[in-house]
Amino acid sequence: MKQDPLFERLWDGSAAMEEWTAAVSHGAITQVDDNIITVHTTYFCGSVTAIRTAEGLVLIDTAKPDTAKQTLDVIRSWDDGPIHTVIFTHGHIDHTSGIKVIDEEADARGWPRPRIVAHRNVARRMQRYEDTHGFNSLVQGQQFDKPGYVYPIGQRRPDEVYDDRLSLAIGGERIELFHGRGETDDATFVWLPERRVLASGDFVIWVFPNAGNPRKVQRYAAEWASALRRMEQLEPDILIPGHGPVVFGAERARQMLQDGAEALEHLVRETLALLNRGATLDEILHGVKVPAEYLTKPYLLAKYDDPEFLVRGIYHFYAGWFDGSAAHLKPAPAAELAAELAGLAGGADKLAARAQVLAGQGQTRLAVELAELAGAAAPDNGRIQAIRAEVLRTLIGTESSLMGKAFLAVYERDAAQRSKA
Template identity: 80%
Template sequence: MAHDALFERLWSGAARMEEWTAAVSKGAITQVAENIITVHTTYFCGSVTAIRTDAGLVLIDTAKPDTAAQTLDVVRSWDDSPVHTVIYTHGHIDHTSGITLIDEEADARGRPRPRIVAHRNVRRRMERYEASHGFNSLVQGQQFNKPDYVYPIGQRQPDEVYDDSLSLTIGGEEITLFHGRGETDDASFVWLPKRRVLASGDFVIWVFPNAGNPRKVQRYAADWAVALRRMEELEPEILIPGHGPVIFGKERAAQVLRDGAEALEYLTSETLRLINQGATLDDVLHAVKVPPRYLAKPYLLPKYDDPEFLVRAIYHFYAGWFDGDPAHLKPARTADLAAELARLAGGADKLAERAATLSGEGQTRLAAQLAEFAGAAAPEDARIQGIRAAVLQTCIDGETTLMGKAFFAVYQRDADEKSKA
């Protein structure tokens, strides 16, 4: 009953997701339907859904490295049957990493390892993670301030793959997988037709769609909307998001799917409208904004990804990497440009001081640009680096999204360290 009350407060916007995360932090079960549960440990770990069948358990996703053991323990408190099949909704580590523990448990008990089913591109994703392992480790370590972080690779790949859709019958349970592109190009959502239960994977995540991450490969806002519309047509009565609490009720499920689709459709159509008029990326970024009625929804809050980042990704998808500024076609080195601007301004310290003034006036975008130029022109000047750090801290303080704060923080830490050297 307490969790029901908390959900209603989340739905109304009276509670924050941090409160829900605290409530489930010891491992919590949501009874989805007869013989179906969803396990939660934290918002930042993907939901894991367990389906009890005559052939054994079917798991939708497996948790991330630091919550996999806790998640499996919670599943085992509910049912100790063999895990027959695991479905990856996509290849991100917070959905696939638990397979190692599941396999180890099967080996220890003398049981067959479960079959893994996923979209064909999951294999390609895992191969790409190995090819770009150094980059992924560096970026994740920077973003979350974890020096020497090593990105987990080597998760077991799918045994069975599909392209557009796949219908399975496992121990009397009918399960259909549908493919869509959204945060990833390998995503699946899972439909239990007899139950009217939909597991959306990360197409629904209780925040604004994560389709614009600055340091990740191309994401697909328009296709994300198509997938949400496809889910809406199924008319689910229960919606299990990839992250966050389960949504019960046909009307609420439809509302969440519809609102997400509409917001993404708006961003895509407005960006395309300007692209088709010959607008530059600069024009588009400062013109296309999500209507406030969507951002006011408790399940579309821009708390992780920034809608502006999505606009940039949409532009890139349709118009390529060139932003329409001829100076960026074959750009000068940033250090050379910074040094020239510093000479024109009368010194790098003048750029830094102007950046500090602009920052104090709330013009953080312009302030950050000048501070970065000043820092690049005088990388060993501790005073200038200190001003740069202060300007970037103001940018962090003004950000509402976790992603925006995290990326500014990477460079704020760099400037702060140089100011003390």
Template identity: 85%
Template sequence: MKQDPLFERLWDGTAAMEEWTAAVSHGAITQVDDNIITVHTTYFCGSVTAIRTAEGLVLIDTAKPDTAKQTLDVIRSWDDAPIHTVIFTHGHIDHTSGIKLIDEEAERRGVPRPRIVAHRNVARRMQRYVDTHGFNSFVQGQQFNMPGYVYPIGQRRPDAVYDDTLSLSIGGEKLELFHGRGETDDATFVWLPERRVLASGDFVIWVFPNAGNPRKVQRYAAEWAQALRRMEALKPETLIPGHGPVVFRAERVSRMLSDGAEALEHLVGETLALMNAGATLEDVLSKVKVPANYLAKPYLLPKYDDPEFLVRSIYHLNAGWFDGNAAHLKPARTAELAAELADLAGGARKLAERAETLAGQGQSRLAVALAELAAAAAPGDPQLQAIRAATLRKLIDSESSLMGKAFLAVYEREAEGRSKG
């Protein structure tokens, strides 16, 4: 299958993913095979793949709440057969939420609702979202700058679950499901052996692997790499990523899978080597970096997650929450520490002034540390909050990852509000 010119520019790094998102915003179809399409509406919504079989359609994922109808309409423009089976590659809402509209359509037509197949942990994830609904809504609102956001819960849970692998035969189409842990612990990738087509779910997302989100549950960088190696060994000729355009040609698919695995293996190996030598988390963070040749690849840009966050995740998975600094084992309250340091410095204003100086010298991380202490020592001082906001803005401007920018911006907005009294 020939790739289009925009894909070629994405592949060589001369086009940004934002251009692709704009190009597919109307609801675009990629023809994967004679009886397979993938529907795209935006990079931020998971890809939805439809497979035509003698028993009806099989869908891999279902879109997010605001794109589910558009996605289903596009599928219906291609084939109007009943939907027989839906496979969830994992339990995130941008892959599961469309099931509500699909079920409603089945009821209107008087046909059975589709069977949902997924890994066993998808149902556990959905229950955790119910149990932590307030927190999850709060964090999602912060991460995507949506104050007051309410995370949607109540998606229908799987009818059939599996543990490691599952083989399906539906209407003459063979599908093999494989479990792996990466961004989530409930992830599935789907292999169509007779067509040599691989649907990776979010193991491939056209940016650096999202295995270190600062405010989400544990992610699994080492096992993510193992899953990519497992996919590579299948020798797929077509790759349908969880996000982003479909990749054709075996050599490109192999390179994409191998590069992602190697980058993760490097982070895991370097982190563990330092841990085994007795390094603290601070030491590990200062020394473990992804080689620049990986970060330069257009499908491994650190635009969403930050490799530094992945190092933290790898450390905490293997070492627990304590980072090796004695002051952090039973830490003093920040306000008390800030008051003591402000007193030593000659007042909170002195700390803030030093923060301004450091920010002007490009030492944004240290500047933010002092600005936060100054604001904690004198939280009612609007001038200190203004300095805090300006210092945070300098650090935000130097960040490449969406997550880094988003979470820092939460505190910038807070400081700006307090600076106005």
């Protein structure tokens, strides 16, 4: 199938994903095969794929709370029959929350609620979200720069679970489910062998792999790469990413999977090489970089997660939380350290002033270090907090990743509020 002109511009990098999001915001259908569609509403909501079978529809994922009804309405414009099975590719809310409106529709129309199939760990994830509801709400609000956000919980849990691989036969359609660990430990990718269609879930998301989120549980860069290699071996003709437009053509699908795997393998390989030589986390963070040839690919842009965050995650996976600095094994309270250093510098105002100078010279990382020390040493000094906010804004302006900008904005707001107190 020929790709549309917007896709071609996305593929060659001349269009941004924001343009595609605007184009699909009404609820767009991509015709994948005669009996398969993928529904898109925004980049930030996971893709939802519907498969028409003799026993009813099979859905791969269900959308997030605010797009679930719109997504179901779009599916109903294509097929108005019962939904037989729902496959969760993982337990994040932008893939699972739509089950609520699907169940409500089934109840209203007198149909059985669809069976939910997923990896065994999805239910454990959902329970963890309930156990840590306050923290998860706080973190999600910080990650997307939405103060006061409350994370939705209570999604219906899977009816049927599997461990490594599951083969389903539904209404004449053979559907293969494979487990892998990447962004999550409960991830599934879906293979339709007769049609050579692969639904990757969030193993493919049209940005650099999200394996380094600063405030989330452990993620799995090496296993993410392994899952992409496993998909590559299937030789799909069509690739349906977890986020972003569908990719048609075996060569493009192969390239997307291969490039993602290679970039992750590079980070893992180089991190382990330094780790095995006894390097500290600081040395590894400043010594391991992704080759520019990957970061310039339009489907591997570091617009969401940051490769440096992935290096931290890889280090943590193999080496634990200790970073190799004796000062950090049993550290002094941050406020005490800040006060001591401020005293040595001649006052917190001296630290703040130097931070301003460094920020102006483009040394934003070092500037923020000093600004945070000054702010901790003088938390009630409005002038120093104003400088701290200014320095943080400078660093935010240099960040390419959404996460980097959002988490730094949390502290910039704190500083700005303190400056007015």
